[in-house]
Amino acid sequence: MTFSLILFLLTVFTGVLWVLDVFIWAPKRRAAAQDELTAFDRDNADSLRRGEQTVVATRNAIVQASTDRPKWLEYTAGFFPVIFFIFILRSFLFEPFRIPSGSMMPTLETGDMILVNKYQYGLRLPVINTKILPIGEPERGDVVVFRYPPNENIDYIKRVIGLPGDKIEYINKKLSINGKPVPIGEIGEYYDEAKMQSLEEFLEKLDKTEHHLLINPRAPSSVYPLSTHTDPKACDYVPGGLVCMVPKDKYFVMGDNRDNSEDSRYWGFVPEKNLVGRAFMVWMNVSKPSRIGFFN
Known part of the structure; x- marks a missing residue:
């Protein structure tokens, strides 16, 4: 901002x-x-x-x-x-961002420099972020950049899991949307070099989008809300997870590194007005040039 x-x-x-x-x-x-x-x-x-x-x-x-x-x-x-x-380019078309943490591994790694499509979800006036031309809406599986609801001066990046009106269940590290378990297939072991630990890697399918995610089998399944939760009445925190009804004009988001991501499970939902755009490409990684390219 x-x-x-x-x-x-x-x-x-x-x-x-x-x-x-x-x-x-x-x-x-x-x-x-x-x-x-x-x-x-x-x-x-x-x-x-x-x-x-x-x-x-x-x-x-x-x-x-x-x-x-x-x-x-x-x-x-x-x-x-x-x-x-x-x-004009940065305000209405594309904006670069740098990934500061590992919450979106393995899709995005620390140090990835990404491009964000700023017009896909509608043209917005810069600074005040008011939409002036609706073009499209986020879909399940989109990787989105948004202004963090508890502190809108900070930009976050996560994956859209739930759309307005969806019922989201994440219990014992299993995800269901509107009563249907999300298809998931095991890939194998993934070694996190930064934290020097082994994680389990899976392939998850959210509507048309297939993407990889990580689970730490040693991490607890319990989830606890933060005091800054946007809509505490919309979520029930149950043993091993939570059940949420996504409010109107809001989105439920999660990181692909499921046990190392502060996301909607903890602080609530992303208002539509907080959306910045859809991330779609790694345009540079100084230490790993091979990561340059498009991603799901």
Whole structure:
């Protein structure tokens, strides 16, 4: 949010100077240069006819001055087209993020730099995040970036599990949606190098999306809500897990590293207005370039 505000203010500031320069200051510079050029040509007519290099060079300098911006404008208004392009790209099309933790392993790893599609869920005004053009809605299985409900200055990334109106059951590390167990198949052992521990890797199918997830068999199944839970009355915390009814215009999200993710099981639901966009690509990982590419 802070960077978005700074970029917006910088765009406005340089844009105002660019408009003033294009429509007011630049025409004045050209008019003043033309008057100077007319007087110069009159006073140096004979030298110009003889082609004296010094005089010709002076005349060329006057012509050049009519198009040159002052240095302070060159470093403000001159950067407006570039800043404006970045602002439009980042605000309405694609925004880069960096994965800071392992909560989405094995899909995303710490250090992955990802791209987020910002228009798939509708165009929003930057800074205030108000939707101005509805385009689509999240689907089960989407990996989404959103503003963390308890602290909207923080961006989180998780996978959409439950849509508005869904009944979500996560008991003894088994997921059911609307009374139907979610299909899951065991892949084998996964070694977490960062924590030096072995986890169990599975393939889960959420509607059209198949993705890998991790389970720590040694971690407890119990789940306890945080004091900052968005909708405490929408969830029942039972032995070994919880049962939730997803409220209207909200989403239930979880990390793929199920036993190492602070998500909707603990703090509640993601309001539609908090959505930033759908993550779809790792565009860089400095230590592991092989991870570059699209993901589910």
